[in-house]
Amino acid sequence: MSEIKTFTPGTVANVSCGFDVLGFALDSPGDEMVLRRTVEKTVKITRIDGYDLPKEPLRNVAGVALLAMLKEYRGDAGFEIEIYKKIKPGSGIGSSAASAAGVVVAANKLLGEPFSKTELVRFAMEGERLASGVAHADNIAPAIFGGFTLVRSYAPLDIITLDTPSELFATVIHPQIEVRTADAREILKKNVLLKDAIKQWGNVGGLVAGLMKSDYGLISRSLEDAIVEPIRSILIPAFQEVKLKSKEAGALGGGISGSGPSIFMLSKGEEAAQQVKMAMADVYEKVGIDFDIHLSKVNQTGVKVIAIKENNEILQS
Incomplete structure (x- = not known):
C-alpha cells in the first residue's frame, strides 16, 4: 500500500460524569485524511482544507501524533499528509482527536499494522497534549475503537470498550x-x-x-x-x-x-x-x-478506511 484515505468521526468526551475517562463516537461530523508513503524519511503536511491550521508537523496535532508513532517504529518511513477538516477546532466534538487518531490509524495500515489500537491511542494522545496541554484519551479512544469507551487507567493505559444500547x-x-x-x-x-x-x-x-x-x-x-x-x-x-x-x-x-x-x-x-x-x-x-x-x-467503527491505493491502482474504495 502506498496511499490511504480515511474518515475519522467526531466524538463526545466526558459524557457528563466521566471527565477524561468516558467518550463515544458519532456518525457525523467527521474529518477525512489522505496519507501517502514517501521515499524521503520525513513527515510533511502538504494540504489542510477547511480551517487555517499550521502545516509544520511539530505545531500540528496530526504531525505530532505521527512523529510519536514513528519514534517507536522499527524501520524507516516517510509520509505526506492531506487533511480535510469538517470538525471545527474548539467545537468540543473532538476536532484535534480526529486529526491525531486518523493519522496514526492510517499510517499503521500503510506500515502493515505493527501497533495495537491501544498503542495507537497512546501515540495520538501526544496530539492532544499539544492541543490542550494534557494527554487525555477520552476523545481519542472512541475515535479509534468506535462506540463507547472507558479509559480505566492512564498508567498503564487501559481502554475498555462498552456496549451501546440499540436505540x-x-x-x-x-x-x-x-x-x-x-x-x-x-x-x-x-x-x-x-x-x-x-x-x-x-x-x-x-x-x-x-x-x-x-x-x-x-x-x-x-x-x-x-x-x-x-x-x-x-x-x-x-x-x-x-x-x-x-x-x-x-x-x-x-x-x-x-x-x-x-x-x-x-x-x-x-x-x-x-x-x-x-x-x-x-x-x-x-x-x-x-x-x-x-x-x-453511536458510531461503532471509529476511524474508517475509505480507499487504499498501491502504485496508483485502487485496491479498496
Whole structure:
C-alpha cells in the first residue's frame, strides 16, 4: 500500500460524569485524511482544507501524533499528509482527536499494522497534549475503537470498550462560539469535595452499568456531572435552558460535549432525538446565536478506511 484515505468521526468526551475517562463516537461530523508513503524519511503536511491550521508537523496535532508513532517504529518511513477538516477546532466534538487518531490509524495500515489500537491511542494522545496541554484519551479512544469507551487507567493505559444500547441516539448542538480546551481546563478546580467525588463515581458506575444492561432509566439517572459542568457551563450561553428544554422534549439527559461549547443529549429512539433537536434549535434561535446541529447513532467503527491505493491502482474504495 502506498496511499490511504480515511474518515475519522467526531466524538463526545466526558459524557457528563466521566471527565477524561468516558467518550463515544458519532456518525457525523467527521474529518477525512489522505496519507501517502514517501521515499524521503520525513513527515510533511502538504494540504489542510477547511480551517487555517499550521502545516509544520511539530505545531500540528496530526504531525505530532505521527512523529510519536514513528519514534517507536522499527524501520524507516516517510509520509505526506492531506487533511480535510469538517470538525471545527474548539467545537468540543473532538476536532484535534480526529486529526491525531486518523493519522496514526492510517499510517499503521500503510506500515502493515505493527501497533495495537491501544498503542495507537497512546501515540495520538501526544496530539492532544499539544492541543490542550494534557494527554487525555477520552476523545481519542472512541475515535479509534468506535462506540463507547472507558479509559480505566492512564498508567498503564487501559481502554475498555462498552456496549451501546440499540436505540440510543445522540443530538449535539454546536453554538458558533469557540471554547479552547486549554482555557476550559484552566478554570477547573484542582481539588474536589469528597461528597462530590462519591456522587461522581456512583454516576460513572451507573452509566457504565446502564450501557451494558441497555437500561435507559439507569443511563438517564447517571447523566449528571457534580464536578466539572457547574464550572464550565458558565462559558456556554443558554446552557441550562438547552438542557431543560431537551429533557422536556424527551431526552434521557446530557451535558457539555468535551470542553464545550457543544452540548450533547442522549435519547431513546430516533423520534425522541428529533424532538430534542427541535427543542435545542428553538433555544438558540431565540437567543440569536448561530449553530450547527447533528443527530447521530453511536458510531461503532471509529476511524474508517475509505480507499487504499498501491502504485496508483485502487485496491479498496
